[in-house]
Amino acid sequence: MSTFLFSKAKYLSTIIHLIILSHGSSASEPVDPTQGFVSLPLNRSYYHIQKPYDVPEDRRYSFCDGVHKCWVYSTDKPHTRTSRTKPCTEIAIQGYGYSSGTWQFEGYGYVPAGTSGVCVMQVFGASPPHSTTFMLRVYNGSLMYYRRTVLVDQIYDKWFRLNVIHNVDGSKVKVYIDGHLKLEADGRGGTSHAFKCGVYAQDDDSFYMESRWRGLQVLKKNH
Numbered sequence: 691m692s693t694f695l696f697s698k699a700k701y702l703s704t705i706i707h708l709i710i711l712s713h714g715s716s717a718s719e720p721v722d723p724t725q726g727f728v729s730l731p732l733n734r735s736y737y738h739i740q741k742p743y744d745v746p747e748d749r750r751y752s753f754c755d756g757v758h759k760c761w762v763y764s765t766d767k768p769h770t771r772t773s774r775t776k777p778c779t780e781i782a783i784q785g786y787g788y789s790s791g792t793w794q795f796e797g798y799g800y801v802p803a804g805t806s807g808v809c810v811m812q813v814f815g816a817s818p819p820h821s822t823t824f825m826l827r828v829y830n831g832s833l834m835y836y837r838r839t840v841l842v843d844q845i846y847d848k849w850f851r852l853n854v855i856h857n858v859d860g861s862k863v864k865v866y867i868d869g870h871l872k873l874e875a876d877g878r879g880g881t882s883h884a885f886k887c888g889v890y891a892q893d894d895d896s897f898y899m900e901s902r903w904r905g906l907q908v909l910k911k912n913h
């Protein structure tokens with residue numbers, strides 16, 4: 691009898707605890723944006739490193755203890771001899787080029803203090819005159835959507851979880867930082883897309899630019 695009463699009391703307290711939890715989970719609780727998505731295999735068969743064409747890869751990229759580190763200098767050459775783009779060192783996941791469906795990039799990123807005027811993650815491909823659907827940039831310690839909207843004020847020297855969801859058919863991009871929805875933006879057309887992360891110099895770029903990445907995943911929505 692007493693055992694019965696005890697387990698009943700425990701059951702009730704569990705219910706009360708769950709009610710409190712669900713009330714506390716309003717705006718401030720992080721969500722897992724990967725729910726409903728399937729993670730795809732990802733290894734070097736699916737990506738390559740874009741880096742200044744005249745230096746060896748290991749002078750601008752390293753992969754150590756599960757951490758990808760990409761760096762580039764504002765005075766570096768573009769990634770091909772004929773390209774006229776600014777310098778970049780990027781993990782280009784072109785093995786998962788896509789043109790329809792809903793795709794997601796997940797990664798834990800880190801940007802050291804001083805790195806500025808740089809794109810650290812992009813959804814490549816759009817309708818001309820654009821060439822990207824989404825850019826995550828860093829200016830003076832702020833994480834920004836292009837140079838338009840601040841997503842996080844102080845991003846230097848800490849790891850953050852990034853989830854970028856690109857619904858191609860619905861032409862929408864959703865961005866989560868640390869499980870919080872920070873941006874919903876329109877797509878910019880285009881028929882061929884790929885995710886890239888690393889450093890790609892933009893305007894007012896610092897001399898040295900670096901970002902680190904771990905836990906990279908490409909996911910696709912289940913239908």
Ligand SMILES: *[C@@H]1O[C@H](CO)[C@@H](O)[C@H](O)[C@H]1NC(C)=O
Binds near residue numbers: 731732734735
């Ligand atoms: C990468 O993963 C694919 C799919 O699992 C596999 O077929 C391929 O051999 C792997 N490549 C390397 C370089 O590990």
Ligand SMILES: *[C@@H]1O[C@H](CO)[C@@H](O)[C@H](O)[C@H]1NC(C)=O
Binds near residue numbers: 829830894
């Ligand atoms: C970053 O700081 C520099 C120097 O103070 C300034 O010129 C530049 O406009 C700033 N950039 C942004 C996006 O605020």
